[in-house]
Amino acid sequence: MSAPTAPGPAVVDLLGLVAYGELLAFDRMAADARLAPDLKRRAALSEMAAVEIGNYRRLADRLGALGVPPDDAMAPYVAPLQAYHDSTEPRDWLEAVTKAYVGDAITDDFLREIAGALDEPDRQLVLDVLHESRYAEFAAAEMRAAITADPPVANRLSMWARRLVGEALSQAGRVAAADRGGLTALIAQGERADAQTLFRRLTAAHTARMAAAGLNN
Amino acid sequence: MSAPTAPGPAVVDLLGLVAYGELLAFDRMAADARLAPDLKRRAALSEMAAVEIGNYRRLADRLGALGVPPDDAMAPYVAPLQAYHDSTEPRDWLEAVTKAYVGDAITDDFLREIAGALDEPDRQLVLDVLHESRYAEFAAAEMRAAITADPPVANRLSMWARRLVGEALSQAGRVAAADRGGLTALIAQGERADAQTLFRRLTAAHTARMAAAGLNN
Numbered sequence: 001m002s003a004p005t006a007p008g009p010a011v012v013d014l015l016g017l018v019a020y021g022e023l024l025a026f027d028r029m030a031a032d033a034r035l036a037p038d039l040k041r042r043a044a045l046s047e048m049a050a051v052e053i054g055n056y057r058r059l060a061d062r063l064g065a066l067g068v069p070p071d072d073a074m075a076p077y078v079a080p081l082q083a084y085h086d087s088t089e090p091r092d093w094l095e096a097v098t099k100a101y102v103g104d105a106i107t108d109d110f111l112r113e114i115a116g117a118l119d120e121p122d123r124q125l126v127l128d129v130l131h132e133s134r135y136a137e138f139a140a141a142e143m144r145a146a147i148t149a150d151p152p153v154a155n156r157l158s159m160w161a162r163r164l165v166g167e168a169l170s171q172a173g174r175v176a177a178a179d180r181g182g183l184t185a186l187i188a189q190g191e192r193a194d195a196q197t198l199f200r201r202l203t204a205a206h207t208a209r210m211a212a213a214g215l216n217n
Numbered sequence: 218m219s220a221p222t223a224p225g226p227a228v229v230d231l232l233g234l235v236a237y238g239e240l241l242a243f244d245r246m247a248a249d250a251r252l253a254p255d256l257k258r259r260a261a262l263s264e265m266a267a268v269e270i271g272n273y274r275r276l277a278d279r280l281g282a283l284g285v286p287p288d289d290a291m292a293p294y295v296a297p298l299q300a301y302h303d304s305t306e307p308r309d310w311l312e313a314v315t316k317a318y319v320g321d322a323i324t325d326d327f328l329r330e331i332a333g334a335l336d337e338p339d340r341q342l343v344l345d346v347l348h349e350s351r352y353a354e355f356a357a358a359e360m361r362a363a364i365t366a367d368p369p370v371a372n373r374l375s376m377w378a379r380r381l382v383g384e385a386l387s388q389a390g391r392v393a394a395a396d397r398g399g400l401t402a403l404i405a406q407g408e409r410a411d412a413q414t415l416f417r418r419l420t421a422a423h424t425a426r427m428a429a430a431g432l433n434n
Binding site: 047 | 237240243248255257259263264266267270274286288291292295
């Protein structure tokens, strides 16, 4: 029997990326809560934001246990992820929930694929902190209700969603450029090493989600 | 033995005020986290913000148990509290922590005085959700470190703190004007019915806190 291998830098890179993603998701949902049309939805979004911080804490604790200060592990991802958010600032409540619906889901799908290559306990940790479906359902319900009330809204939100996907892809390129080698190694390690297959699967899931929320792709 | 009296509108008014205060505190800390000079402090502030939402949930659940939708109970306080925050938007990290240090403490002292007039379990609930000293210690440490590094900072922050107190007092006037009678009744019910004594006690505590953080009153 061989001793368990200590988690390598690839794990630290992924945990750092996911941890910073949680901080940003918190930040974005808290800002979006201000756009909510009423106190009830504002409170609901604020509560969902707080969940992200609980996830952040779990990831930061794990990084600490691995001997890495969380801010060191997160540092490479600050600039590329911030650039994504700066370039996709929602102008109103519907753009905000659409961004959460489209962006979080693609990110989660991507991370779920990469996490498959991790050993435990890190694999389960990453899967645990992926966004709950609660927010996706909330966001889709908001979008469907708005489209029912005013059908042309579907066109505006569909265009917005396409722009988000375009920015997300270019964000993925920036994250890859910021990568210190660990993430690329993880992707190559996974069974789904074929980037084209991965891309096709992510796109198919995205198309299905668009339809579920009443948007056209 | 008389049956316990059902909580009256005064309790609902106070719980609504405190609940909205929690939502706003969350919102403000989340926004302040963006001003943090590094990821470590940004994460620390985001985690403190999330605590406020846990408090909000407890208050909203209690309002629900009393048969009042939380947003109805909060509604009267939205305009006056928002006006306070709009008029005291921090321009940098030090102004943000000073605002939290000065403003939260005065608010907490005031609510602690009013809560004394409540019956259980509401009395304990309000006392429980008052801000932890953790944030006050964090804020005071930030202020002292900045003053040590650059002594003239003390003057700028002292002026800012005085402005905050002035705005807080005029906010208190706005809250009183928005009051549906419940809060005023609670204040009158308390043992500390004398508004002047209450004011003197709040001021003395504020002066002591200013000194503790290295500011002059």
